[in-house]
Amino acid sequence: MSGPLHTLDGVVYAAPERAAYYLEAGIWERHTLGDALRCAAREVPDRIAFVCEGRRMSFGELDAESERVAVGLRSLGLQVHDRAMFQMGTTIETAVAIFACFKAGVVPVCSIPQYRELEIGKLAELTNPKAYFVQADAVARFDLVSFAASISRRHEIPHVIVARGQPLPDGHTLESLAQVAPGETLEATEEFGCEDVVVFQLSGGSTGTPKVIPRFHAEYQGHVRSWCDRYEMRDGDVGIWALPMLHNAGMMFSIVRTVLYRATTVLLPQWDVARYFAAIESERVQHAFTIGPHAPAIASFDNVAAHDLSSLRSIFTLMGAEAIERATGVPSTNMFGITEGLVLTGTSQSPIAVRHNSVGLPCSPYDEVRLLRPGTDEEAQIGEVGELCFRGPSSLRGYYAAPDINAVSFTPDGFFRAGDLMRAEVIEGQIAYRFEGRMRDNINRGGEKFGTEDVEQLIARHPAIADGKVVAMPDAIYGEKACAFLIAREGQTLPTVGELGEYLISQGLAKFKLPERIEACDAFPTTRVGKLDRAHLRSQIAQKIAEENQSATEGRAAGA
Incomplete structure (x- = not known):
């Protein structure tokens, strides 16, 4: 039998003949991701799957713990293709919770801890989750558990499951959920198969709320295999991940790759370049991935020579491969990835023009x-x-x-x-x-892509602002940041960057979307047909920043 065993309204599936071709040709994998973990646990039960903060979890332990949580999810009444909102960090607990959902047939909605009322509320309305996984310590100085409780009440999400913290009244922790029905298993379930939805990923896009992208057990694994084979990854290779785990790239590298290649993945919950290099050395890492602001930090780390990087075979990055390779001596390759299902990259053997200039x-x-x-x-x-x-x-x-x-x-x-x-x-x-x-008006701030529509809608509500437009401005560390061009209301004074940020946060906007520069103006440029000319705004701020940087450079030279 081919095709999904449990279809989900609102999901567009591959045509049956095309899916059959991919399966017969071995382009898609024939098992679910839960079964991929079970298989890895049978073959290499004692091999370490994850290393994080001094904790080491083997494939056997990961399989057993995620199985118990999966049974616990079913005991709460969750059914195949019920959704679960996720706001968790880069930890072993996240891996356990994700694999538990894979095994139970529950579909994770892979949001990030930085989302607030605006984003999570809209996602909850769209996906109607029945559970909410939240990590208590995922965001410094923010009570994510109380936030999850508020969202759950507002959107009638029955179950909040807390990791690395105390449960809500009548709620659950990840650990307590694993004790609901010890000894039971879901391994024999035939309620869903390899062509069913495994996860809801998010697209940054140009609209206010990320669009929801269904990924499927069979194709997701095939996608990861084609990517990892390009880098000549082998059984048991060690990788390191210091980015959000639930992004598409994080899911591919730190979750799917781990079970497909029986690989060890070193997780860094908080970015620190010195710890990054120390972990590469101590864990004998072969493959490292980085994006956005991490790339310049790696390339400029002044203590590279003190670390033994001889195990490292490849570093791949969304930007800055040339500088990283020059600093580390390790073959480094630029790449492009999009959650909608394409990865472009070279290999460590590709010509430098491919690896560094494309x-x-x-x-x-x-x-x-x-x-x-x-x-x-x-x-x-x-x-x-x-x-x-x-x-x-x-x-x-x-x-x-x-x-x-x-x-x-x-x-x-x-x-x-x-x-x-x-x-x-x-x-x-x-x-x-x-x-x-x-082509579209979205901003990529250190790998976090977001549209400007919701930011502009909130700006327009500010009592001192007649209108505002937000565009990307260049940034040496993050690649891009948001710049707001604002027109003041008559008789009003525009807010400062800090004041505008406080206002937008109070309206439920995620912090990483905040404009980090304000440009006052009397009118917005238009095209010949009278439409807003965002390209002109982007060019205007880019030129102004370039001139400011040039003046600063000349000033330092004169001072020397």
């Missing part, structure tokens, strides 16, 4: 990539900038419960329109891609 090639030979002239269905030529469009075994076939968005997100022949601009070029006989920016 984002590489598709990992799967079954991925089709096409660049279209923006706003058209016409293909861009080699060397010409075009919108990235793709389709393949792991490509999105439709956002969850979003028919209107889906109607404009694909070409007539089923290629997903990414909204990212790329340029194709031939490097030593291979077509590689260069990232050239985005």
Whole structure:
């Protein structure tokens, strides 16, 4: 029998003939992610799966503990394809909770601890979760448990499950849930299979609330295998992860890769560049991944020579591979990944022009990539900038419960329109891609992508502001930050950056979305057809920052 065993309304599935082809060809895996862990535990029960904060958990222990929590979830009344909101950090507890959901057929909604009322509320309305996993110490100086309790009351989420902290009254901890029915197992369940939904991931996108992306047991594992094989990862290889665990990249590298390759993953809950290098040395790490603000910290770490990095075979990053390789001597490779189902990258053996000056090639030979002239269905030529469009075994076939968005997100022949601009070029006989920016008005702050729509809506409510527009401005550490162009109400004084931030947080906005610079203006630029010219605003602030940096450099030189 093929096809999902338990379909979920609002999910767009692969056509049966296409799914059958992927399974027969071995492009998709034929087992669920819960069964992948069970298999790893049978084969290498004593091998360490995760290392975190001095704690080491073997595959056998991970399998047993996640099985107990899975039984506990079912004992609460959760059924196959019920959703569970997640706000947890980079810890072993997160791995246990995620695998428990995989085994119980519960679908995690992979939000991040930094989300607040605006984002979590909208996600809760869309996904209707029946449980809420929250890590008590995930965010410094913020009571995430009380926040989860408030959200749960407002959106009628029956069960809040707390990790690394005290439960709510009549609530549960991760540990107590594992004791509900000790000794029972879900291993024999046939209620869902490899073509069923395994997780809801989020797209940063250009709208206020991230769009929900269904990922499936079979395709998700196949996607990870094609990516990891590109880096020549082998059975038992050790990796290190110091980023959010529930992002798509975190799920792929720290969760799925771990069980597929019977790999050890070192988790760093808090970023610290010295601890990062120390862990690579002490745990004999072979593969390291980094993005955003971590890349410059790695490249500029002044104590690299004091650490033995001889085990490290590859470092891959969304930016800054050249500087990292120069600093560490380890082959480093740029890459591009999108939650909608495409990874581009080179290999450690690729020409430097591919590894450092492009984002590489598709990992799967079954991925089709096409660049279209923006706003058209016409293909861009080699060397010409075009919108990235793709389709393949792991490509999105439709956002969850979003028919209107889906109607404009694909070409007539089923290629997903990414909204990212790329340029194709031939490097030593291979077509590689260069990232050239985005068509849509979203901001990528250190790997956290967000749209400007909800920020602007809240800004417009401020009593001193007549109107405001938010665009990306360049930043040496985070890549981009948000800049707000504001028009003051008559007779009013615009707020400072700090005052505006306090106001937006009080309205429920996540902190990482806050504008970090304000530019006062009397009007916004428009295009020839009278529409807001965001490109002009981005260019304006980029030029102003460049001039300020140049003046600062000249000032330091004169002072020397």
